[in-house]
Amino acid sequence: MKTLTRLATATALSLGLAAPAMAQVEVEWWDFLSGGDGVRMKALIEEFNAEHPDIQISGTTLEWGLPFYTKVRTSVAVGQGPDIMTYHLSRLPLALEEGVLSPISAADLETAGLSTEDFFPAAVTAASTDDGQLMAVPFDIHAIVAYYNRTALEGTDWLDADGNLTGLDSVEDMTALLTWAKEEGFSDPLSFQTEGGGGTWRVFYTLLRQQDGEMLTDGEVLAGDNLDKAARAIQIMADWRAEGLIPEQAAYEASVALFSGAKSVLHINGVWEVPTFKDSAADGSLGFDWFANEVPQLLDQPATWADSHAFAVPANPDMSDETRAAVMTVIGWMEEHSLAWADAGHIPAYVPTVDSEAYAELQPNATYASLAKNAAFDPRSKIAGVASPVYDAVDNLIAPAVHGFLSPEDAAAQMKDQLQSLLD
Amino acid sequence: MTLKQARNLAFTGLVLIAAAIWTFPLYWALTTSLRSENRNVSDAGWLLDELNFGAFREILGNSKLPMWYLNSVGTSGIITLIVLVTGMMCAYALSQLRFPGRRLLYLVVVGSFMVPVPALYVAQFVLMNDLGLVNTWWGIILPQLVVPVVIIVYKQFFDAIPKEMREAVVLDGGGEFTLLFKLYLPLNWGITAALAIITFITAWNNFFWPFLVVTSEDMMTIPVGITQVNDAFGVAYARVMALALLAAAPVIIGYLIFQKRVTEAVMISAGVKG
Amino acid sequence: MLTPKRRRRERRAAFLMIAPFLFIFTAFFLYPTYSVIALSFTDAPLIGEGNWVGLANYTKLLGDRLFHTSLWNNFYFVLLTVIPTTVIAMLIALAVSKLKGRMQALVLTLFFLPYVLPVSVVTMIWSWMLDFQFGILQPVIAAITGKPVPVFKNPYWVMPMIAVVTVWWTNGFNVLLLIAGLRNIPADLYEAASLDGATPWQRFWRVTWPLLWPVTALVLTLQLILQLKLFDQVYLLSNGGPFNRSYVVLMQMYREAFQLNHGGYASAIAMVLFLFIVVLSVLQFQLLRLGGRK
Numbered sequence: 001m002k003t004l005t006r007l008a009t010a011t012a013l014s015l016g017l018a019a020p021a022m023a024q025v026e027v028e029w030w031d032f033l034s035g036g037d038g039v040r041m042k043a044l045i046e047e048f049n050a051e052h053p054d055i056q057i058s059g060t061t062l063e064w065g066l067p068f069y070t071k072v073r074t075s076v077a078v079g080q081g082p083d084i085m086t087y088h089l090s091r092l093p094l095a096l097e098e099g100v101l102s103p104i105s106a107a108d109l110e111t112a113g114l115s116t117e118d119f120f121p122a123a124v125t126a127a128s129t130d131d132g133q134l135m136a137v138p139f140d141i142h143a144i145v146a147y148y149n150r151t152a153l154e155g156t157d158w159l160d161a162d163g164n165l166t167g168l169d170s171v172e173d174m175t176a177l178l179t180w181a182k183e184e185g186f187s188d189p190l191s192f193q194t195e196g197g198g199g200t201w202r203v204f205y206t207l208l209r210q211q212d213g214e215m216l217t218d219g220e221v222l223a224g225d226n227l228d229k230a231a232r233a234i235q236i237m238a239d240w241r242a243e244g245l246i247p248e249q250a251a252y253e254a255s256v257a258l259f260s261g262a263k264s265v266l267h268i269n270g271v272w273e274v275p276t277f278k279d280s281a282a283d284g285s286l287g288f289d290w291f292a293n294e295v296p297q298l299l300d301q302p303a304t305w306a307d308s309h310a311f312a313v314p315a316n317p318d319m320s321d322e323t324r325a326a327v328m329t330v331i332g333w334m335e336e337h338s339l340a341w342a343d344a345g346h347i348p349a350y351v352p353t354v355d356s357e358a359y360a361e362l363q364p365n366a367t368y369a370s371l372a373k374n375a376a377f378d379p380r381s382k383i384a385g386v387a388s389p390v391y392d393a394v395d396n397l398i399a400p401a402v403h404g405f406l407s408p409e410d411a412a413a414q415m416k417d418q419l420q421s422l423l424d
Numbered sequence: 425m426t427l428k429q430a431r432n433l434a435f436t437g438l439v440l441i442a443a444a445i446w447t448f449p450l451y452w453a454l455t456t457s458l459r460s461e462n463r464n465v466s467d468a469g470w471l472l473d474e475l476n477f478g479a480f481r482e483i484l485g486n487s488k489l490p491m492w493y494l495n496s497v498g499t500s501g502i503i504t505l506i507v508l509v510t511g512m513m514c515a516y517a518l519s520q521l522r523f524p525g526r527r528l529l530y531l532v533v534v535g536s537f538m539v540p541v542p543a544l545y546v547a548q549f550v551l552m553n554d555l556g557l558v559n560t561w562w563g564i565i566l567p568q569l570v571v572p573v574v575i576i577v578y579k580q581f582f583d584a585i586p587k588e589m590r591e592a593v594v595l596d597g598g599g600e601f602t603l604l605f606k607l608y609l610p611l612n613w614g615i616t617a618a619l620a621i622i623t624f625i626t627a628w629n630n631f632f633w634p635f636l637v638v639t640s641e642d643m644m645t646i647p648v649g650i651t652q653v654n655d656a657f658g659v660a661y662a663r664v665m666a667l668a669l670l671a672a673a674p675v676i677i678g679y680l681i682f683q684k685r686v687t688e689a690v691m692i693s694a695g696v697k698g
Numbered sequence: 699m700l701t702p703k704r705r706r707r708e709r710r711a712a713f714l715m716i717a718p719f720l721f722i723f724t725a726f727f728l729y730p731t732y733s734v735i736a737l738s739f740t741d742a743p744l745i746g747e748g749n750w751v752g753l754a755n756y757t758k759l760l761g762d763r764l765f766h767t768s769l770w771n772n773f774y775f776v777l778l779t780v781i782p783t784t785v786i787a788m789l790i791a792l793a794v795s796k797l798k799g800r801m802q803a804l805v806l807t808l809f810f811l812p813y814v815l816p817v818s819v820v821t822m823i824w825s826w827m828l829d830f831q832f833g834i835l836q837p838v839i840a841a842i843t844g845k846p847v848p849v850f851k852n853p854y855w856v857m858p859m860i861a862v863v864t865v866w867w868t869n870g871f872n873v874l875l876l877i878a879g880l881r882n883i884p885a886d887l888y889e890a891a892s893l894d895g896a897t898p899w900q901r902f903w904r905v906t907w908p909l910l911w912p913v914t915a916l917v918l919t920l921q922l923i924l925q926l927k928l929f930d931q932v933y934l935l936s937n938g939g940p941f942n943r944s945y946v947v948l949m950q951m952y953r954e955a956f957q958l959n960h961g962g963y964a965s966a967i968a969m970v971l972f973l974f975i976v977v978l979s980v981l982q983f984q985l986l987r988l989g990g991r992k
Binding site: 435440442443444446447449450452453456464465470506509510511514516517518521522523524526529532538539540542543544545549550551553566567570575599600601604625628629631632646647648650651664665667668671672675676678680683687690691 | 723725733737810814816822874929951979
């Protein structure tokens with residue numbers, strides 16, 4: 001019935017007929033949440049719509065990454081953007097450069113029933129311009145975690161009494177585990193998105209930061225020995241690939257399927273896939289016992305790649321006050337209901353949720369909560385963030401080097417050159 | 425004689441096998457869409473041995489496919505109508521009437537055949553934005569309205585109609601529009617249907633332009649919608665194939681019904697310069 | 699014979715009849731053509747005004763390595779598709795034309811079917827069939843090369859595989875054109891050749907090939923124009939990768955205009971492609987006509 005109504009409305013609109021006056025405010029919502037967390041978000045949107053007869057969210061999930069941000073940029077330029085969208089805080093510097101966001105005023109926050117004190121300070125800083133103007137409302141902090149097949153590791157030295165990963169303190173330890181798994185018949189012992197894109201970047205950046213390496217220092221890309229650290233991070237992945245310990249050119253979906261199909265014993269991916277495994281374990285289709293831990297510290301210091309989802313309002317001078325108020329109501333409601341979002345694996349940016357008892361009991365979140373203090377965010381720069389030039393370098397240099405098409409040293413050096421030229 | 429028959433049979437069999445291999449991708453899409461997701465990622469053989477409609481149910485229930493159908497049918501239908509009507513009128517003038525600039529116009533029409541339309545997309549996008557038509561049906565439609573081949577084909581068919589047939593209508597006091605719609609068009613229903621089908625398929629299958637000019641999910645056409653909108657799927661090969669097949673169903677069914685006309689349409693365009 | 703009054707009436711009718719097409723043609727074709735040319739001399743963003751920069755975009759293009767790569771990939775793709783698809787289409791057309799009645803209709807339908815599919819359906823199906831981990835065609839590839847190949851991630855495989863998908867998708871159109879051409883060859887020519895004792899091979903080269911040449915030339919020309927406009931399949935299958943080995947000119951135009959907001963530069967890229975296609979297709983058609991006369 002809903003579809004029919006919308007069909008009729010769309011027909012009327014497209015034929016140029018005026019839509020009947022509606023008391024309802026329609027909020028057009030865009031997101032890129034196509035992982036397991038997308039299901040939770042859809043449920044949240046439906047719940048919101050049910051509770052608010054006066055505001056209806058009409059949600060669209062677009063292709064993650066570059067396609068999403070291209071659509072945002074183009075549609076904002078022609079004044080056809082959504083009313084609200086999810087946005088990666090790692091991309092905020094690029095967003096500022098492109099001018100696609102509308103600042104969030106104190107009055108806006110008040111309408112939403114929020115204040116900046118409700119959020120972790122780091123998240124607020126990440127969501128603001130350099131001079132402190134808030135540009136987006138943080139929703140979560142998400143990181144990569146190590147998913148593992150508990151059933152397969154049962155009874156080995158790599159599980160402790162509580163069933164958590166243990167004994168993985170160096171690259172050699174990890175290699176030993178993966179080699180063992182390979183012999184046990186796991187065709188691709190550690191799966192992640194090795195083809196490039198976000199998956200490769202997240203593992204690379206984690207390995208770089210675990211050596212205390214930096215992408216960007218004082219406007220210089222991979223300065224000093226950071227270049228060697230980058231090369232080492234690539235080398236580690238290339239070695240695993242050469243040994244067949246990580247899959248060749250795995251696309252995102254394939255990397256997930258390798259783990260759920262028990263072809264991998266470990267899977268490094270974002271917390272957003274927690275619902276995928278939760279749901280398939282619940283309906284009995286997974287076929288093994290799974291869990292997730294913080295990514296083990298294999299190098300000098302603990303570090304885990306992380307980013308934040310936030311809500312942003314696209315720049316649009318024609319937005320009515322009524323719609324804007326409705327958008328703020330949506331944001332406020334979402335933050336208050338962010339426990340459901342935590343169930344999607346994420347760490348809410350909204351402090352009251354994180355402080356709640358229900359959150360403390362949520363698994364596997366509680367187990368990997370420790371990663372929050374080791375979170376390594378992308379450098380704050382217009383060359384970094386989702387679908388930024390860094391991602392081009394990952395596709396064109398890091399992933400090829402992992403697969404042996406060029407040496408890790410060359411890949412790191414060329415990456416330094418290419419990215420540096422964009423900054424100068 | 426029996427040897428020749430046997431050879432013929434073997435030849436037919438061989439061609440049939442080749443045709444079957446050629447169609448295998450569609451068979452495989454169907455097989456995948458009718459299996460459970462887990463089976464698709466385990467080695468499950470090549471046979472269509474499971475009839476699980478779960479993926480289809482989920483797609484039909486959850487996606488915006490109906491909206492996209494409507495957009496595709498609407499825009500392609502309007503494009504076809506306008507292209508044919510403007511095309512046949514222009515072709516009639518070129519074929520039957522004398523007016524200054526006739527040769528030049530025909531030259532321009534034939535010449536524009538060579539222009540790579542996507543090279544104009546940036547400018548057409550800017551134009552659609554100036555007209556406020558981004559994310560509308562008209563934004564999708566307008567830049568697709570120039571189809572020179574329709575004029576060229578119509579003109580050839582109009583040229584072939586004997587002049588004597590005009591006289592009767594002219595003696596009855598009929599003007600040029602009467603001539604076109606009461607004489608020339610009815611004599612060419614076949615070619616009109618053929619051109620309509622080809623124009624419709626081309627518009628229906630256009631990806632690049634609707635992909636640029638539409639950003640809102642509600643305005644997307646089928647080919648754009650199925651690639652740009654992602655529903656939360658996880659492992660989703662069966663659902664992706666179900667989506668692809670549902671998206672292709674109207675053109676496949678349409679083709680199977682109007683097969684002869686489609687074949688004819690393509691063959692007629694071969695006569696253009698042949 | 700024509701009175702001035704009748705001539706005026708005829709002109710008026712002609713004007714009324716060409717006006718709708720002329721309006722559409724001018725507004726949505728000629729004018730955009732003019733603006734692409736104009737834009738290509740400016741530094742305009744996608745939406746908004748720019749400054750006149752003369753030939754700066756074009757000189758920048760000369761030194762743009764990605765543009766060189768893209769142009770090369772376009773030519774490589776033409777090489778991989780135009781002649782192979784024509785040869786395959788001709789084989790199929792010859793085979794189909796030997797069949798009779800319903801069998802012919804059935805086989806023709808099967809070969810033509812892919813052509814009516816939307817490009818995204820085609821790419822979705824082939825991505826799945828060629829999926830590195832779970833694709834049904836990987837065992838076939840493994841049987842030939844010794845191991846599975848992630849085809850759209852491999853710099854050597856990517857363009858040939860996009861060509862295979864493209865040929866599969868568009869070939870039916872060429873088959874139909876060639877069958878139409880074959881049907882136009884009078885049967886008595888074959889009979890005469892048979893009476894002269896010509897083998898099937900000789901019959902093909904002496905009768906079919908020369909008489910079919912105009913249609914073959916048309917197919918080659920249409921294919922050349924079509925395949926130079928490559929965008930959809932690349933965008934949907936490989937997105938230009940790996941390391942730009944499948945980047946093509948329209949992809950770069952799209953990226954410059956819609957991702958980097960460089961409307962002027964994108965227009966210059968479009969102009970170069972435009973000129974290439976016009977010059978090449980005129981040249982090719984002339985060449986093919988000459989070839990046919992011999």
